[in-house]
Amino acid sequence: MPHRPTHPMPPRPAHPMPPRPTHPMPxxxxxxxxxxxxxxxxxxxxxxxxxASGFAWTKPEPIPPPPVPADLVAAIAAETVLLAAIDSISxxxxxxLFTAIRADHVAHAAALQAxxxxxxxxxxxxxxAAGAGTIGELLSRERSAAGQAARRAAAADGTLAVLLASISxxxxxxxxxxx
Amino acid sequence: MSSTxxxxxxxxxxxxxxxxxxxxxxxxxxLSGAADVGRARDDEAAHRALLTSTSAELAAAxxxxxxxxxxxxxxxPVANGVAARRLAVRLEQDCASAWRYLFAALAQxxxxxxxxxxxxxxxxxxTASAVRAVRxxxxxxxxxxxxxxxxxxx
Numbered sequence: 001m002p003h004r005p006t007h008p009m010p011p012r013p014a015h016p017m018p019p020r021p022t023h024p025m026p027x028x029x030x031x032x033x034x035x036x037x038x039x040x041x042x043x044x045x046x047x048x049x050x051x052a053s054g055f056a057w058t059k060p061e062p063i064p065p066p067p068v069p070a071d072l073v074a075a076i077a078a079e080t081v082l083l084a085a086i087d088s089i090s091x092x093x094x095x096x097l098f099t100a101i102r103a104d105h106v107a108h109a110a111a112l113q114a115x116x117x118x119x120x121x122x123x124x125x126x127x128x129a130a131g132a133g134t135i136g137e138l139l140s141r142e143r144s145a146a147g148q149a150a151r152r153a154a155a156a157d158g159t160l161a162v163l164l165a166s167i168s169x170x171x172x173x174x175x176x177x178x179x
Numbered sequence: 180m181s182s183t184x185x186x187x188x189x190x191x192x193x194x195x196x197x198x199x200x201x202x203x204x205x206x207x208x209x210l211s212g213a214a215d216v217g218r219a220r221d222d223e224a225a226h227r228a229l230l231t232s233t234s235a236e237l238a239a240a241x242x243x244x245x246x247x248x249x250x251x252x253x254x255x256p257v258a259n260g261v262a263a264r265r266l267a268v269r270l271e272q273d274c275a276s277a278w279r280y281l282f283a284a285l286a287q288x289x290x291x292x293x294x295x296x297x298x299x300x301x302x303x304x305x306t307a308s309a310v311r312a313v314r315x316x317x318x319x320x321x322x323x324x325x326x327x328x329x330x331x332x333x
Contacts, residue, residue, distance in 0.1 A: 096322070100322075100323045100324070100325060101325070103323075103327070104325055104326075104327040107327035107328070108327060111327075111328070146306075150302060150306070153282075153286075153302060154298065154299065154302065156286070157286055157287070157288055158286060158287060158288075161282075161283075161286035162279065162282060162283045162286055162331070163328075163331075165279065165282050165286075165301075165302050165305060165330075166279060166305070166328040166329055166330050166331050167328070168302070168306060169275065169305050169306040169308075169309035169310075169329040169330065170309065170325055170326065170327055170328065170329055172306045172309060172310050173309050173310055173312075173313040173324070173325045173329065174325060176310050176313045176314060176317075177313060177317070177324055177325065
C-alpha cells in the first residue's frame, strides 16, 4: 500500500479569510415601506411599457364630441330671432311679403343647421326675446342681422363664410323690401 | 386657393360687370317711366364704376384685365319693358354669382396672398347686386322679390 503522507496538504491557516467585520454595513431587513415603493415603481414601469406597446391597463376616457363652432350657433340663433320677429307681426295686408321673407329665413336656418358636424355636442339656442311687433322694428332687426352675418362671413372660412355672405345679401334685400 | 383659381374668379367678376354694362345698354331703350329709367341709369353707372375699379385692381396686381366680347347674343332679344326688367334681374344675378365665386375663392384660404380688402369688396358687391335684383323683381311684380341665397344657384 502506498504510504499516505501524514500531511499531504499544507495545514489550513487558522484564518484563510479576513474576519468579517462585525458591522461592515448596517444590515436591515426590507421594510414594508421599501416593498411598497418597489411595487409602485414596477407598476409605473409596467404601465409605461403597456402604453408604449398599445396596451392600456385602464379603460381609456371616451373622446368628447366636438363643440359646434360658436359663429355657427350664433348665426342659427340670429335666424331664430328673425323668425320669431316675423311671427309676432300681424298685418293681413302684407301676408304675402312676410310669407316670402319667412321662407328665406327658414331656408337660412336649415342650411346653417346642415353645417353642424355630425356627432357634435348638442347646442342650445336661447329663446328669442319679445317679437318685433312692428314692421319698423322688423326692418331694424333685418338690417342688424345683415350686418352681423357680413361680419361673421368676413371672420369665417370655407363653406360657412360663403353661406353667411349670401345670407347677409339676402337680408339686405329684406331691408329693401320692408322700407 | 391657388393663384389660378383666384385670377379666374377675379376675371369672372370683371366679365360679369362688363356684361352688366352692356346689358343695361340693351335693356334701357325698352324701359319707360321715371322710376325704371332712373333705376337703370343708376345701376348702369354703378356697374361702370365697378368695371373701372376692378380693371384697375387687376392691373395693380400684375394681371391683365380680360377684354369684353363685342356682343352678348344671349342677352337678345329684348322686346319690351317686361323683358327689359327681367334682363336687369338676370344681369344682377349673374354679377351676384360672380362676386360670390370670388368671395368663395378667397374664403378657402391657402398659400396665395390676396390683395388687402378684396374679400370685403367681393362681399359688398355680392350684396349690392342682390339688392339691385330685389328692386328689379319688385318693379317686375314678381311674386317673390328675394331669393334665399343670392349668388348661390340663383
